[in-house]
Amino acid sequence: MDQLRFMTAGHVDDGKSTLIGRLFLDHGKILKDQLQTIERASRNQGKSETNLALFTDGLKAEREKGITIDVAYRYFSTQQRKFIIADAPGHYEYTRNMVTAASQVDAAVILVDATRGMAEQTRRHAWLIHWLGVRNIVFALNKMDLLDYSEKVFREREKEIIDWIKPIAHGLDFTLMPIAALKGDNILRPSPDLNWYTGKTLDQWLHETPARSFPAAKYPTRLSIQGAVSTIGDSENYTGTLASGVLTIGDELHVAQDDRIIQVQGIWKSGQKTDQVQAGEAIQISLSNGEKLSRGQLLEEPEYPTKKSNRWLVEFCAMTDDSMPMDTAFFARHFTSETPASFECIDETLDLRTLQWAPTEHATLTSPQIGRGVLSFASPITADAFGSIPGAGRMILIRESDHATAVAVLLKEALPDTIS
Amino acid sequence: MDTLDILEAESVHVLREVAAQFKRPVLLFSGGKDSLVLLRLSEKAFRPGKFPYPVLHIDTGHNFEETLSFRDQTIERLSEQMIVRRVEDSIQAGRAQDETGPYPSRNRQQSVTLLDAIREFGFDAAIGGARRDEEKARAKERFFSYRNAQGGWEPHQQRPELWNLYNGRIHLGEQMRVFPLNNWTEFDVWSYIKRERLEIPSLYFSHQRTCVRRADGSWLPMSKHVTPPPGDLVETRTVRFRTVGDMTCTSPVFSQASSLDEIIEEIRTAEFSERGSRADDQRSETAMEDRKREGYF
Numbered sequence: 001m002d003q004l005r006f007m008t009a010g011h012v013d014d015g016k017s018t019l020i021g022r023l024f025l026d027h028g029k030i031l032k033d034q035l036q037t038i039e040r041a042s043r044n045q046g047k048s049e050t051n052l053a054l055f056t057d058g059l060k061a062e063r064e065k066g067i068t069i070d071v072a073y074r075y076f077s078t079q080q081r082k083f084i085i086a087d088a089p090g091h092y093e094y095t096r097n098m099v100t101a102a103s104q105v106d107a108a109v110i111l112v113d114a115t116r117g118m119a120e121q122t123r124r125h126a127w128l129i130h131w132l133g134v135r136n137i138v139f140a141l142n143k144m145d146l147l148d149y150s151e152k153v154f155r156e157r158e159k160e161i162i163d164w165i166k167p168i169a170h171g172l173d174f175t176l177m178p179i180a181a182l183k184g185d186n187i188l189r190p191s192p193d194l195n196w197y198t199g200k201t202l203d204q205w206l207h208e209t210p211a212r213s214f215p216a217a218k219y220p221t222r223l224s225i226q227g228a229v230s231t232i233g234d235s236e237n238y239t240g241t242l243a244s245g246v247l248t249i250g251d252e253l254h255v256a257q258d259d260r261i262i263q264v265q266g267i268w269k270s271g272q273k274t275d276q277v278q279a280g281e282a283i284q285i286s287l288s289n290g291e292k293l294s295r296g297q298l299l300e301e302p303e304y305p306t307k308k309s310n311r312w313l314v315e316f317c318a319m320t321d322d323s324m325p326m327d328t329a330f331f332a333r334h335f336t337s338e339t340p341a342s343f344e345c346i347d348e349t350l351d352l353r354t355l356q357w358a359p360t361e362h363a364t365l366t367s368p369q370i371g372r373g374v375l376s377f378a379s380p381i382t383a384d385a386f387g388s389i390p391g392a393g394r395m396i397l398i399r400e401s402d403h404a405t406a407v408a409v410l411l412k413e414a415l416p417d418t419i420s
Numbered sequence: 421m422d423t424l425d426i427l428e429a430e431s432v433h434v435l436r437e438v439a440a441q442f443k444r445p446v447l448l449f450s451g452g453k454d455s456l457v458l459l460r461l462s463e464k465a466f467r468p469g470k471f472p473y474p475v476l477h478i479d480t481g482h483n484f485e486e487t488l489s490f491r492d493q494t495i496e497r498l499s500e501q502m503i504v505r506r507v508e509d510s511i512q513a514g515r516a517q518d519e520t521g522p523y524p525s526r527n528r529q530q531s532v533t534l535l536d537a538i539r540e541f542g543f544d545a546a547i548g549g550a551r552r553d554e555e556k557a558r559a560k561e562r563f564f565s566y567r568n569a570q571g572g573w574e575p576h577q578q579r580p581e582l583w584n585l586y587n588g589r590i591h592l593g594e595q596m597r598v599f600p601l602n603n604w605t606e607f608d609v610w611s612y613i614k615r616e617r618l619e620i621p622s623l624y625f626s627h628q629r630t631c632v633r634r635a636d637g638s639w640l641p642m643s644k645h646v647t648p649p650p651g652d653l654v655e656t657r658t659v660r661f662r663t664v665g666d667m668t669c670t671s672p673v674f675s676q677a678s679s680l681d682e683i684i685e686e687i688r689t690a691e692f693s694e695r696g697s698r699a700d701d702q703r704s705e706t707a708m709e710d711r712k713r714e715g716y717f
């Protein structure tokens with residue numbers, strides 16, 4: 001069976017948790033004891049209607065405050081598909097948790113309260129989701145019941161979103177639809193109150209949207225070595241997850257860091273010997289001629305090499321509560337390697353209204369700032385631009401002082417090395 | 421790649437990251453189906469080599485006899501190292517106290533023994549078989565889940581976790597809990613057990629057992645640890661277990677499912693969730709979150 005990983009996003013209270021509760025309820029996937037639990041909790045909150053949002057809000061603080069703090073993952077399957085759902089928080093201060101969710105999914109449902117239209121946080125979510133490489137997006141205009149299911153208002157909101165998204169629409173597969181999550185309108189079934197709407201139901205969209213944003217196997221081969229496993233005698237196999245491309249027995253690969261060519265002698269996946277593997281598989285390989293490898297080394301297709309530099313132009317999203325000065329010391333984790341790094345400069349920040357980059361004088365990073373700058377590494381990084389091979393052009397920055405996962409980074413371009 | 425292939429690859433990747441990023445990891449083994457899957461995934465990740473971590477079992481003293489013999493056979497077959505630490509010893513040492521009453525549980529006490537064992541051996545990462553689909557606090561877990569120096573979980577302060585880039589950096593005394601099965605559902609686990617032909621304790625299959633129905637309507641297996649008050653009904657029923665924890669907190673489910681296929685069918689059509697049969701989760705609405713904050717896994 002195929003599997004779709006998707007998320008819900010949007011501004012606080014636009015109905016993300018309610019929507020997921022509704023999807024489960026209508027699919028008959030809220031189990032009896034779970035329903036009893038949320039009915040009991042709804043009564044405790046003094047609500048007459050069952051508060052479907054309680055289905056995903058799991059932490060004590062979330063139930064007390066009635067908001068989502070961290071991503072909740074939910075699972076269900078139908079005859080056609082298994083779904084892994086990430087219910088992301090809407091709050092500004094928890095944007096980092098939304099980013100966490102977005103990095104794991106291939107599709108996104110962005111909720112917009114139709115009575116209000118896009119909020120700043122809706123724009124931030126939508127932009128970040130697109131930035132992180134999610135290509136299949138639906139804007140679900142929610143709470144249509146409060147607008148008497150008005151087509152006129154829907155069309156206004158639709159135009160607002162389409163105009164706004166234009167600068168980044170290239171390559172995005174996005175669509176819009178009216179829903180009322182609380183009532184179940186246009187979730188599993190078309191709604192009689194929305195008879196002017198002839199598009200898909202949300203459930204249809206979820207079943208039909210492609211399961212993968214990128215065909216990772218079609219990109220040049222990249223394999224980052226995770227570690228070694230000792231085999232009979234004193235020889236070693238090497239482990240790793242194939243990030244992109246395919247790998248076949250006998251392939252010659254270039255070791256990006258030290259300019260060797262090695263040959264793949266054997267491949268194993270799931271404990272079985274095999275001739276060929278595809279991107280996404282966790283494998284072991286053995287090498288011809290007793291060649292050795294170590295963790296962090298990157299194997300690449302010799303015809304399509306990575307770029308190597310100790311300075312990269314990057315785009316980033318800051319994720320710590322406190323603000324970080326520009327000279328903050330980080331460990332940059334790219335695949336399985338870590339390299340000390342810090343910003344050389346931060347040039348621009350994103351204007352969420354116009355989606356244009358604007359010069360900035362701000363020399364600090366604060367969550368959830370979105371910016372562009374130059375990252376400088378203690379030793380050269382061998383990598384790809386995110387735009388050429390998504391899986392090989394992303395990294396996290398870990399703050400040296402407290403080990404916080406502090407910044408999400410996409411590599412844009414290798415810049416000329418500085419002489420160190 | 422089908423669903424199971426994707427899940428397996430994700431879990432194997434996580435296990436290999438643990439091996440690479442920590443000095444002294446450990447795998448927590450409960451004897452249940454999820455930890456059996458973890459052992460198989462460890463084989464997938466590291467054979468023909470040895471596991472880069474020992475296996476730790478916290479023996480609560482309330483385990484099913486069968487779980488213990490199954491545990492010993494399994495570890496012997498794998499020729500891996502096992503460490504056992506007993507809640508009984510923590511109680512003797514005055515580190516924990518037994519509950520009183522007709523149905524005492526040692527669920528909470530095991531966190532003490534676990535944290536003591538982690539300190540004793542200096543483990544910096546503990547791999548567990550918890551899954552997000554089990555319970556609402558677990559639905560919030562990361563793969564690498566940071567624990568403060570007291571072993572506690574701070575759910576509102578979790579580190580972001582992007583793509584498959586895991587941040588295993590901790591300071592001395594802090595630890596990581598790692599959950600490679602996060603994205604597996606109960607259904608996936610059973611499908612994998614079938615695909616891999618894993619042996620599992622017979623407790624999971626339908627059998628006759630003397631059980632007791634408590635005043636609140638929930639059932640427990642009869643055992644030497646419980647002393648049902650007069651009003652509680654003791655009866656022999658045809659049951660199986662959906663989770664195998666302690667005898668004092670795992671409720672049987674009435675079931676005729678006596679083969680893997682029948683179990684898989686039963687789960688597909690289940691009306692109740694897996695942990696609905698866990699007395700330890702029913703104690704309050706945030707029972708799991710509360711225990712995790714105290715160091716439970």
Ligand SMILES: Nc1nc2c(ncn2[C@@H]2O[C@H](COP(=O)(O)OP(=O)(O)OP(=O)(O)O)[C@@H](O)[C@H]2O)c(=O)[nH]1
Pocket residue numbers: 010011012013014015016017018019053066067068088089090091111142143144145146179180181182183
């Ligand atoms: N009238 C109406 N109310 C809705 C609808 N969907 C959600 N709501 C209400 O909007 C409020 C917020 O819904 P939630 O699902 O908690 O919102 P959320 O987006 O998950 O909020 P955060 O997770 O805190 O960001 C609740 O009171 C819902 O009952 C809808 O379709 N119609």
